[in-house]
Amino acid sequence: MDHIVLKPGEVHFFYTLVGEIQSPLLLDRYREISSKKEKAKIDRYLFEKDRHNCLVTRGLLRFVLSRCTLIPPQSFGFEENSYGKPCLKTGVTDLPISFNLSHAGGLTACAVVLDYEIGIDVEDSTRKIDINIADRFFSKQESEYLGQTREKEKKKVFFDFWTLKESYIKAKGKGLSIPLDEFSFKISQDCTSIGFDDNNYDDSDNFVFFRFPLLKSFKAAITIQAPKTKEFKVNIYQCVPFKEIKRQDHIKIS
Numbered sequence: 001m002d003h004i005v006l007k008p009g010e011v012h013f014f015y016t017l018v019g020e021i022q023s024p025l026l027l028d029r030y031r032e033i034s035s036k037k038e039k040a041k042i043d044r045y046l047f048e049k050d051r052h053n054c055l056v057t058r059g060l061l062r063f064v065l066s067r068c069t070l071i072p073p074q075s076f077g078f079e080e081n082s083y084g085k086p087c088l089k090t091g092v093t094d095l096p097i098s099f100n101l102s103h104a105g106g107l108t109a110c111a112v113v114l115d116y117e118i119g120i121d122v123e124d125s126t127r128k129i130d131i132n133i134a135d136r137f138f139s140k141q142e143s144e145y146l147g148q149t150r151e152k153e154k155k156k157v158f159f160d161f162w163t164l165k166e167s168y169i170k171a172k173g174k175g176l177s178i179p180l181d182e183f184s185f186k187i188s189q190d191c192t193s194i195g196f197d198d199n200n201y202d203d204s205d206n207f208v209f210f211r212f213p214l215l216k217s218f219k220a221a222i223t224i225q226a227p228k229t230k231e232f233k234v235n236i237y238q239c240v241p242f243k244e245i246k247r248q249d250h251i252k253i254s
Helices: 024-033 036-044 048-069 131-137 140-147 151-172
Strands: 010-017 078-080 086-088 097-104 107-114 118-124 183-187 192-196 208-214 218-224 233-240 244-248
Touching (some): 010 048, 010 218, 024 048, 086 097, 097 151, 107 118, 107 218, 118 151, 131 140, 131 151, 140 151, 140 183, 151 183, 151 192, 151 208, 192 208, 208 233
Antiparallel strands (some): 010 107, 078 086, 097 107, 118 218, 183 192, 233 244
């Protein structure tokens, strides 16, 4: 797959298992295309595992953007808003492209879309978690819903809420400056919706959400700042940057 054609109404979601990438040739390529700032960030990590994860993440981002724009991967420049959300520097491409990154438990992901802001989150749903933190960080409605959930389903529902909430604040580009209890998700088998309290002036009609599993242990969520009447198709790929892309057509999106 040499070129990925970006079309309005399509999201392209790529993920990589970081630990499976050990080829010196690939790792050298990722470092070669990274900027001086990115290399400095990679080298600041104390542990090799963290340096490896950051290097692969930068390689994935530049690989995805290059495949979508046909611009050499080393040519991309990035800037951040006042809350730290990255975007492409003006003038790099004429495409109105938005991207977002997330990583957890040895998996790193990148999603791209045209015309709208996007946020994504991935989580390892098998990791140990204190479900009771929902009382501190979730809305009252979410916490009550979780409390009424069957015990064996609690962890699944917890990560459904967690990934959705993270993807929303990342799509907004304001991070944790948005209190997590000022907005509330409702989830069912066929629907995901959001509501806001009086301190948040967002409109629930201005967001589109997706949530889905990855492999056997990960949960993923996507938020797009677009009218909820807008239809989107999500294309999901497992890839090794600059080596292979495997399109996955049969993951259920809900």
